[in-house]
Amino acid sequence: MANGKIVSIHSFRGGTGKSNTTANLAAQAALAGKRVGIVDTDIQSPGIHVLFGLDETKMGKTLNDFLHGKCTIREVALNIGEKASDSEGRAKLAGKDIWLLPSSIRGREISQIIREGYDVNRLNEGFQTILKELNLDYLFIDTHPGLNEETLLSIAISDILIIILRPDNQDFQGTAVTVDIARSLDIPNLILMVNKALPKYDPADIKKTIEATFNAPVAGVLPLSFDLADNASKDLFSLRFPDHEWSKALCGVADAILAVK
Ligand SMILES: Nc1ncnc2c1ncn2[C@@H]1O[C@H](COP(=O)(O)OP(=O)(O)OP(=O)(O)O)[C@@H](O)[C@H]1O
Numbered sequence: 001m002a003n004g005k006i007v008s009i010h011s012f013r014g015g016t017g018k019s020n021t022t023a024n025l026a027a028q029a030a031l032a033g034k035r036v037g038i039v040d041t042d043i044q045s046p047g048i049h050v051l052f053g054l055d056e057t058k059m060g061k062t063l064n065d066f067l068h069g070k071c072t073i074r075e076v077a078l079n080i081g082e083k084a085s086d087s088e089g090r091a092k093l094a095g096k097d098i099w100l101l102p103s104s105i106r107g108r109e110i111s112q113i114i115r116e117g118y119d120v121n122r123l124n125e126g127f128q129t130i131l132k133e134l135n136l137d138y139l140f141i142d143t144h145p146g147l148n149e150e151t152l153l154s155i156a157i158s159d160i161l162i163i164i165l166r167p168d169n170q171d172f173q174g175t176a177v178t179v180d181i182a183r184s185l186d187i188p189n190l191i192l193m194v195n196k197a198l199p200k201y202d203p204a205d206i207k208k209t210i211e212a213t214f215n216a217p218v219a220g221v222l223p224l225s226f227d228l229a230d231n232a233s234k235d236l237f238s239l240r241f242p243d244h245e246w247s248k249a250l251c252g253v254a255d256a257i258l259a260v261k
């Protein structure tokens with residue numbers, strides 16, 4: 001059995017900041033000297049590869065190829081630390097132990113997997129194999145919003161589940177659903193993170209209210225930020241602008257993950 005931890009990042013609704021958060025949390029763990037993998041299980045609408053400067057032409061093998069038995073999981077893993085870096089934030093990952101396992105961005109392959117499905121056990125085996133083969137400390141899983149097969153799997157096998165929510169009533173209801181599922185599955189570490197919080201509210205008040213509502217710890221309240229929107233998923237914001245409020249709050253969440261024994 002591999003010793004590395006699986007960290008799933010989920011939100012019930014879309015657009016909460018999962019992909020930006022996952023990429024930045026993984027990057028912070030790699031900067032802290034950890035061996036880190038990132039899997040894009042958002043098969044329907046993959047996106048996290050963009051934060052690592054990849055497009056269809058640079059991707060190589062994908063999770064889809066693995067799920068269809070066309071390659072091993074190891075062949076999907078792209079070493080980000082080895083790539084010549086093309087942006088100020090990503091350049092800081094040079095020489096670090098960080099791998100991305102992207103999902104295909106080809107329309108035909110996405111529709112094929114949605115139409116035909118795949119063996120979810122194979123995905124689980126892939127997670128376990130890559131943890132072992134790359135001797136990872138952490139495997140971060142970026143998910144599709146809502147609940148579907150790969151999301152339920154990634155929640156069920158998580159050592160740490162990060163649920164992201166915005167301060168919005170639709171998100172509150174959806175988060176209650178996911179928290180209930182996580183509790184029924186006995187996920188060992190359930191951590192909430194608030195993103196897109198309006199700066200006019202005190203983050204400490206938001207934290208207190210959300211913790212009382214869901215009876216779970218909030219590891220960070222990250223502000224709604226024009227600077228982050230302006231970054232437009234081009235770069236790893238917390239590496240590029242480490243002194244920004246969003247980045248500092250993000251690092252607080254990374255610390256909470258690294259502190260889990
Ligand atoms: N704190 C923030 N302030 C402003 N914009 C943000 C913030 N966090 C994320 N964004 C922006 O919100 C959009 C969605 O972010 P992201 O893709 O990370 O979310 P997601 O939860 O992965 O979305 P999806 O559910 O579609 O996968 C992006 O344009 C991103 O730049």
Ligand SMILES: [Mg+2]
Binds near residue numbers: 020042047
């Ligand atoms: Mg996403």
